[in-house]
Amino acid sequence: MRNVQFVALFTCVLTGLVFSASAQDCEFRNEFGESNLNGGGEAVAAAMAMLPSMGINNVPAMFQGPYATWDINSDGIPDKDQFELLTTLLCLPEGVQHPLLDVAAMKEGFDANLALYWNLVDVVFDNEADIVALAPQAKAVGHQLRIAVNSRGYRNRPLDPGVFLDQVIPELWEGKTYGELADTLYELGADIEYLILKGLYGSPTSLLRTTLVNDLTAAFVAAAMGLDDTLLTELFGVASFSSLQSGLLLTTLDWDFLIDLFALYGLNAGQAAVFGDAFSALDVPDDFVPDPDEDVSYYEWNGIFYDDVYLLGDIEDLIASVLDDLLPFTMPVRVVHASPDLGAIAICQDAATFIGDLAFKDISGYEAASAWQPDFQYEFGLIHQGGDCLLPLLSDSFDLDNTSTLVVLNRAINPEFLMVGDDLEMSRTGHARIRFLNASPDAEPLTLTGQVNGAAAAPLFSDIAFKNVTGYTEVVPGIYTLGFTTGDKSNKALPQEQIVLNAGSVYTVFAMGLSENMEMAVNADTEPGTVTVTADPVRTSFFAGESVQFTAVCSPELTPVSYAWLRNGVALPGETGAELSIPSLAAADGGSYTVIVEAGVANVVGRVQVSASAPAIQVIKPVVSIVGRRELASGEDLRLNAVVSGGATVLSYNWTWADGPLPGISTTDPQLVILSVDSERRGSYRVEVEVALPGYPSVRKLVAAEVYVRIDLVPMPAASLIALGLLFAVLFVAGGMRVQKKVS
Structure with a gap:
């Protein structure tokens, strides 16, 4: 029967009315005469089709498949046909009457609902940059408020009117609890971060902006509201509008009231105040969420098909159930x-x-x-x-x-x-918090021992079996030497580890691996702030004699009070500033440099500590030496070798002779070779070697060595020496015989 009525109405509109304006003159049709309402439906269908590729798989059935197959209200009439009829009605010239419908009232109602759509969307996207910036703060403050309301026992306590600036609880928040308030703030931040992560929100090209901030989509939604009163719930559920809507209604929170209630139970007063000021500054009008009794226009443009169906649907149900089907x-x-x-x-x-x-x-x-x-x-x-x-x-x-x-x-x-x-809340009494998890599958129950600043201390945790994790315990900050023992507590399970436990930080110690080669892992789960160590120049290798300066840079939430610098875990006397300068590096200066900063943090009793290390540096002192014979006879070959030690990268060699050039001889190899030298080649030979730091080829220096080479005349061969000896002997004997004759 509905199909028959639809055809009758459609025929009446197309054949029984004469209007002067062409399709191209109507704002609800494009230049080709196509319905903008259906164009918006195509845009929404295209966006829905993209969601599974973004990890969103629960697309409502009403939005699945090609738009041409959509039948939102399941009445057997394709939506594209119903919207073609509505487009024709909207395009009727002013003053034209219809025998079945009040066209003027229908247009007025459509425009009113279109305005409601834009009012809803504009708030979210006009404030987009601020909302994105506030998301991490909302999540952090919401997390703190969760802890605080639980700590004070307010989880199920109904909200007090004083929570809101005007001392009146908004209708959507009537009967809600402090726990629900904290959850909403946290989920607001988490949902926005999720949307940003998935590319749905937070940029000019995000899927939500391009789909929803769109005249075609607006026309489609304003029309489709009357087909099914769950349409907006389903459509905006994809976009996480529930968290945005409910969260943005909290711009009237009285943060001073909340800080007074929960500052001592885990809510960071400074962070909450900054967030509250920024959140309250969002441009959110009072009528952001329409009032179903005063704002919504109820009319029955499609009343020929429905009984008592109004255009917008139930606003309260919409706000309450936007996220139910899609976002996790x-x-x-x-x-x-x-x-x-x-x-x-x-x-x-x-x-x-x-x-x-x-x-x-x-x-x-x-x-x-x-x-x-x-x-x-x-x-x-x-x-x-x-x-x-x-x-x-x-x-x-x-x-x-x-x-x-x-x-x-x-x-x-x-x-x-x-x-x-994980409980990542920091100690508020100047301590570190630590726990232990035994993840070694074949180890006996383990005891975690520790020395503090070199002094013996009681075990931190005792007899912790595999798969067991301890609660958190607070310890004094300092330099800890941690180790495991098993059995009678005298059997050490692995070498000890040295670590700095900082005030205000939270740590987890893991025992990992099999018992025969067990290892310890210490992870800083959270810190009250951060410090980074920068080096100038930014390198991990240096030549001996170079200078380096380390600088400790603290995050804004910290107010540094004192600094202590360590090299390889040993304190450097007198180095208590934000900078550590070493004007001339020696080999002993190599290693890891750590800074421990004592600082103040808002809302923390006493001081906290943070620490950080620069990447370990090595100090290289390249040396070149010349190896080879330094005393030669004329006619022998001169062979000198340049040997470079110290770890530098050799780039080039250059040999020189103090007494002049060396024509025809290679002087750029590690070995200098001169064949058959004579005494004129004696003198000083020098090699200069250009070297670079490993990993830093542009950082270079020259090292040199020099030797003196002596070259003598050619020695007489052995046979000649023997002959000469015999000659002297003969002459000596002959001379003796002449002497005897004269005596005779």
């Missing part, structure tokens, strides 16, 4: 590869690589893991690097409430997942 919950998760013989691995989510290319002992950074409805479980799969996520070696799902670490444990024959919750 997210939670920061990192991965630790602690399986000693498994090889390189990757972790999968949603049939795609989540974190990949992890070797044994690698600890990844935190990434946003996804949990989809209806159960909102975080599912992970383990594969070899380069493997197929659809064929995991191991898969499991977890219910996560906070930032977590996924540890891949055990041997390759039987890998396991261990999910560990």
